[in-house]
Amino acid sequence: xxxxxxxxxxxxxxxxxxxxxxxxxxxxxxxxxxxxxxxxxxxxxxxxxxxxxxxxxxxxxxxxxxxxxxxxxxxxxxxxxxxxxxxxxxxxxxxxxxxxxxxxxxxxxxxxxxxxxxxxxxxxx
Amino acid sequence: xxxxxxxxxxxxxxxxxxxxxxxxxxxxxxxxxxxxxxxxxxxxxxxxxxxxxxxxxxxxxxxxxxxxxxxxxxxxxxxxxxxxxxxxxxxxxxxxxxxxxxxxxxxxxxxxxxxxxxxxxxxxxxxxxxxxxxxxxxxxxxxxxxxxxxxxxxxxxxxxxxxxxxxxxxxxxxxxxxxxxxxxxxxxxxxxxxxxxxxxxxxxxxxxxxxxxxxxxxxxxxxxxxxxxxxxxxxxxxxxxxxxxxxxxxxxxxxxxxxxxxxxxxxxxxxxxxxxxxxxxxxxxxxxxxxxxxxxxxxxxxxxxxxxxxxxxxxxxxxxxxxxxxxxxxxxxxxxxxxxxxxxxxxxxxxxxxxxxxxxxxxxxxxxxxxxxxxxxxxxxxxxxxxxxxxxxxxxxxxxxxxxxxxxxxxxxxxxxxxxxxxxxxxxxxxxxxxxxxxxxxxxxxxxxxxxxxxxxxxxxxxxxxxxxxxxxxxxxxxxxxxxxxxxxxxxxxxxxxxxxxxxxxxxx
Numbered sequence: 132x133x134x135x136x137x138x139x140x141x142x143x144x145x146x147x148x149x150x151x152x153x154x155x156x157x158x159x160x161x162x163x164x165x166x167x168x169x170x171x172x173x174x175x176x177x178x179x180x181x182x183x184x185x186x187x188x189x190x191x192x193x194x195x196x197x198x199x200x201x202x203x204x205x206x207x208x209x210x211x212x213x214x215x216x217x218x219x220x221x222x223x224x225x226x227x228x229x230x231x232x233x234x235x236x237x238x239x240x241x242x243x244x245x246x247x248x249x250x251x252x253x254x255x256x
Numbered sequence: 257x258x259x260x261x262x263x264x265x266x267x268x269x270x271x272x273x274x275x276x277x278x279x280x281x282x283x284x285x286x287x288x289x290x291x292x293x294x295x296x297x298x299x300x301x302x303x304x305x306x307x308x309x310x311x312x313x314x315x316x317x318x319x320x321x322x323x324x325x326x327x328x329x330x331x332x333x334x335x336x337x338x339x340x341x342x343x344x345x346x347x348x349x350x351x352x353x354x355x356x357x358x359x360x361x362x363x364x365x366x367x368x369x370x371x372x373x374x375x376x377x378x379x380x381x382x383x384x385x386x387x388x389x390x391x392x393x394x395x396x397x398x399x400x401x402x403x404x405x406x407x408x409x410x411x412x413x414x415x416x417x418x419x420x421x422x423x424x425x426x427x428x429x430x431x432x433x434x435x436x437x438x439x440x441x442x443x444x445x446x447x448x449x450x451x452x453x454x455x456x457x458x459x460x461x462x463x464x465x466x467x468x469x470x471x472x473x474x475x476x477x478x479x480x481x482x483x484x485x486x487x488x489x490x491x492x493x494x495x496x497x498x499x500x501x502x503x504x505x506x507x508x509x510x511x512x513x514x515x516x517x518x519x520x521x522x523x524x525x526x527x528x529x530x531x532x533x534x535x536x537x538x539x540x541x542x543x544x545x546x547x548x549x550x551x552x553x554x555x556x557x558x559x560x561x562x563x564x565x566x567x568x569x570x571x572x573x574x575x576x577x578x579x580x581x582x583x584x585x586x587x588x589x590x591x592x593x594x595x596x597x598x599x600x601x602x603x604x605x606x607x608x609x610x611x612x613x614x615x616x617x618x619x620x621x622x623x624x625x626x627x628x629x630x631x632x633x634x635x636x637x638x639x640x641x642x643x644x645x646x647x648x649x650x651x652x653x654x655x656x657x658x659x660x661x662x663x664x665x666x667x668x669x670x671x672x673x674x675x676x677x678x679x680x681x682x683x684x685x686x687x688x689x690x691x692x693x694x695x696x697x698x699x700x701x702x703x704x705x706x707x708x709x710x711x712x713x714x715x716x717x718x719x720x721x722x723x724x725x726x727x728x729x730x731x732x733x734x735x736x737x738x739x740x741x742x743x744x745x746x747x748x749x750x751x752x753x754x755x756x757x758x759x760x761x762x763x764x765x
Contacts, residue, residue, distance in 0.1 A: 237286075239283055
């Protein structure tokens with residue numbers, strides 16, 4: 132009986148390989164998932180891998196704001212996340228009204244005006 | 257340092273704390289991967305603790321859940337409330353607290369759900385304090401032996417299987433044998449005797465019509481003012497049924513920790529175990545005997561261990577528990593009944609046969625026991641009930657010989673006749689608990705043979721006449737007896753015997 136390898140362990144291995152610069156680990160992972168009939172878990176394994184990399188200081192984060200952010204804010208965000216290497220995916224969304232929302236694989240901070248307003252509304256109710 | 261500087265320092269500290277509390281930081285973020293049957297599976301949130309509350313952000317607002325399965329890849333969380341709102345992909349965050357409920361005097365007279373939300377249509381409940389639903393039981397040094405009586409007002413129990421404050425006494429029996437009736441009578445007795453004991457009735461998966469009837473009855477008896485009802489119906493999610501007894505206990509503990517006395521009634525723990533089995537199976541935990549999970553013993557032991565008599569240093573409060581278990585065809589050796597029997601300090605076993613014979617409350621003298629209540633029995637009742645249990649058990653054994661009538665020797669005949677009278681005496685209608693003096697005087701009169709010439713069928717009538725006469729003519733003596741501190745002997749014994757014999761004359765036949 133083959134033992135079921137946990138997503139955490141797979142993610143750990145993938146992250147290790149990526150850090151070592153072995154890009155072909157992706158093809159290896161794909162082959163493994165097809166073989167094990169676990170392709171449905173691909174998204175969760177990618178998420179776990181990003182979480183693993185985040186724990187090691189390599190962070191891929193989504194940042195949402197009403198207007199484009201400048202370098203000063205990026206430096207602040209680097210400090211906030213404590214990342215050694217921060218890659219930002221920037222999204223401009225006017226509906227957030229102002230402020231900023233940062234989402235890393237395992238953490239989140241929502242300091243947008245829209246969020247604050249909805250919080251106020253909830254408390255009032 | 258001057259006084260002013262100290263005051264400033266304290267203010268600065270408070271400001272700094274307030275600032276920190278309002279500052280938002282990075283918060284752990286998870287995602288719902290699967291949901292169904294009241295269970296959500298969450299990816300992420302590695303920092304989550306056992307039993308910690310999770311907030312799931314749905315389209316219709318936040319739905320709470322609590323983490324029960326912490327696994328390598330995901331968390332199994334049980335949703336509190338409707339799972340239909342939760343969808344895969346919903347964001348989840350940690351609330352940072354384990355589940356708590358409002359506790360305090362404000363809950364008295366209210367019907368609430370296990371989250372402390374009102375179900376009685378009354379105003380929202382705002383309490384000053386909250387109590388942890390899961391809390392560790394008090395340790396050895398914080399306890400004292402059980403020594404104060406928790407009178408149920410039911411003569412058969414108070415005389416033969418006395419319950420003390422802080423005791424856990426199981427009420428066990430088949431369906432329709434009067435288990436809940438015993439519990440309700442005990443609650444009513446707390447109001448009638450003005451003991452000041454707070455009742456917490458936890459309905460676990462009970463029909464809501466039954467709960468509504470109970471509330472009406474408690475209101476009409478004037479007991480509701482010192483009662484909290486935690487109600488869950490059969491249509492509630494298993495998570496709420498599972499939480500109900502723990503939430504109720506948290507509400508009772510508030511009074512215990514304040515130095516007061518509270519009585520917990522869990523009606524019933526069989527349904528609680530079934531709800532937990534449902535949750536466990538849905539959480540993919542391995543099934544064991546009767547498909548219950550391996551920790552079903554711990555489920556009840558950690559609950560009942562919270563009932564205790566506290567030491568004087570901790571205020572000498574108490575939490576008494578009357579858990580109820582329903583058996584199938586009188587089988588007390590099934591899994592859950594044996595578990596709870598071994599956890600509790602005794603059990604009151606209700607028998608279907610006795611119930612059908614009209615012996616109500618249908619308490620089995622042979623199978624019932626109270627392991628710690630002896631010290632808690634009032635002196636008055638103790639002095640008259642010494643051989644009651646043995647006599648009654650022997651009678652039930654001999655009763656089968658009664659049909660041989662004239663072939664029996666005199667001693668056996670006497671024992672059977674006395675047994676019949678005692679059995680009649682211990683019959684008691686529902687909602688009419690008896691006080692200490694009523695119990696002591698009645699048992700004493702039968703024991704002393706004052707009613708030996710009264711036919712067994714008229715025992716209840718003669719008892720009622722005796723009690724009316726004693727209260728009318730000797731109220732002061734009876735009030736003294738009612739304190740329970742003195743044995744039934746000397747003058748008071750002579751008085752009761754004299755009145756009993758006089759009263760009995762009118763019923764002899």
